[in-house]
Amino acid sequence: MKSKSLQKDKVNIITLGCSKNMVDSEVLSGQLLANDKAVVHESARLDHNIVVVNTCGFIDKAKEESINTILEQVSLKQKGKLEKVYVTGCLSERYRDDLAKEIPEVDAWFGTMELPFLLKKLDADYKKELLGERLLATPQHYAYLKISEGCNRTCSFCAIPLMRGGHVSKPIEQIIAEAKALVQKGVKEIMLIAQELTYYGLDIYKKRKLPELLHQLADIEGLRWIRMHYAYPHKFPLEILDVVKERENICNYLDMPLQHASDRMLKAMNRQITRKETENLLDAIRQKLPGICIRTTLITGFPGETQADVDELIEFLQAQRFDRVGVFTYSHEEGTSGYQLTDDVPAEEKERRAQEIMAAQQEISIELNQQKIGKEFLVMVDKKEAGRYIGRTEFDSVEVDHEVIFQSDKKLHPGDFVKVKILKAYDYDLEGVLIEA
Numbered sequence: 001m002k003s004k005s006l007q008k009d010k011v012n013i014i015t016l017g018c019s020k021n022m023v024d025s026e027v028l029s030g031q032l033l034a035n036d037k038a039v040v041h042e043s044a045r046l047d048h049n050i051v052v053v054n055t056c057g058f059i060d061k062a063k064e065e066s067i068n069t070i071l072e073q074v075s076l077k078q079k080g081k082l083e084k085v086y087v088t089g090c091l092s093e094r095y096r097d098d099l100a101k102e103i104p105e106v107d108a109w110f111g112t113m114e115l116p117f118l119l120k121k122l123d124a125d126y127k128k129e130l131l132g133e134r135l136l137a138t139p140q141h142y143a144y145l146k147i148s149e150g151c152n153r154t155c156s157f158c159a160i161p162l163m164r165g166g167h168v169s170k171p172i173e174q175i176i177a178e179a180k181a182l183v184q185k186g187v188k189e190i191m192l193i194a195q196e197l198t199y200y201g202l203d204i205y206k207k208r209k210l211p212e213l214l215h216q217l218a219d220i221e222g223l224r225w226i227r228m229h230y231a232y233p234h235k236f237p238l239e240i241l242d243v244v245k246e247r248e249n250i251c252n253y254l255d256m257p258l259q260h261a262s263d264r265m266l267k268a269m270n271r272q273i274t275r276k277e278t279e280n281l282l283d284a285i286r287q288k289l290p291g292i293c294i295r296t297t298l299i300t301g302f303p304g305e306t307q308a309d310v311d312e313l314i315e316f317l318q319a320q321r322f323d324r325v326g327v328f329t330y331s332h333e334e335g336t337s338g339y340q341l342t343d344d345v346p347a348e349e350k351e352r353r354a355q356e357i358m359a360a361q362q363e364i365s366i367e368l369n370q371q372k373i374g375k376e377f378l379v380m381v382d383k384k385e386a387g388r389y390i391g392r393t394e395f396d397s398v399e400v401d402h403e404v405i406f407q408s409d410k411k412l413h414p415g416d417f418v419k420v421k422i423l424k425a426y427d428y429d430l431e432g433v434l435i436e437a
Helices: 019-034 060-078 090-102 115-121 160-164 172-184 210-218 239-246 263-268 275-288 307-320 347-370
Strands: 010-015 038-041 050-055 084-089 142-146 189-193 225-228 250-255 293-300 324-329 376-385 388-392 403-407 417-425 429-436
Touching: 010 019, 019 038, 019 050, 019 084, 019 115, 019 142, 019 189, 050 060, 050 090, 060 084, 060 090, 084 090, 084 115, 090 160, 142 172, 172 210, 210 225, 210 239, 239 250, 239 275, 263 275, 263 307, 275 293, 275 307, 293 307, 293 347, 307 347, 324 347, 347 417, 376 403, 376 429, 403 417
Parallel strands: 010 038, 010 050, 050 084, 142 189, 189 225, 225 250, 250 293, 293 324, 403 429
Antiparallel strands: 376 388, 376 417, 388 403, 417 429
């Protein structure tokens, strides 16, 4: 029998999937540090003896990546390079029993709400007083802040409620305390995330409280940018935009996944909104905030989708001219209402349609970017690569949106804010020259 190592335990956390998973990993790291446990994020040094894989179970590609990552860690364990492999997150929540049979080498499986049990397995105590304490996996100048968990929506393609449960809002005072702690660590930009941002507060306050939350966040000294992700279009509370207009440090940016524009598909997806209602909402948003950047995500290949639906979606994009667009191919997920339908669009056709949609958006993107040539923008520096600085405007979220590339003789640091004049425009990025630092 293998004797237990006398070396102090060191935990490596590998995070897959969305920013909500990243926050969960950061919270786990904070708890382990408070228990005097050595912890790292996605270390390649192999100087750790325990791995926690925080999985994603949202769509087929994410599930495949999660399973491959688990198998890679199990292989390291079998070679004697690891002592323990634990798995948590959405995939584990959803398929724990099946996975435990298929991959028995994993030492234990945990669901999305089982942090105390995972900590116990790691010989650590769950410390309630640490609410909001995290070891950031992001660079120090920006962070994600989860304001709620789960979702009450019933979109026919989405398995999130199966893995994360119903919507549960965090109390405002807890979110503000977390935000202040992040700013004290050097965070300049906070990205608010939730499965459904605009639903915030309905469960615990019996009314939508996102506007009030935004006001209180905007009052925090040193918080330069507040960014909103994942707003649901149905019953969107327009009063949110009044706060954006009033408060200088709330970014003129809204991430609103629309999923489709064809009424046939919107109904099949159970989105509770029509194309006309969507168009009216977008008009109202742009009237209130003429300069707002709207990011959306779309799904193609849903059961029953035809080329006519895709053509309508492209025509909708050309009419609306969104600043930022992402496209997913439909994934047939067990337990969703969409799973009862026949997954009748072949994988190759789904991919072809996605590329056709993105080709249309690419033309729009470069046209919008070319309009920025000669204009000056406030840019937050993210990093330096190959002698050039890379940053973002308030209209761009990290990793998913455009970047501004520029040179500077003055040494700059991540989180610095500078003025950049745009000289060149590409499909998805901009090049410029430093005006002032």
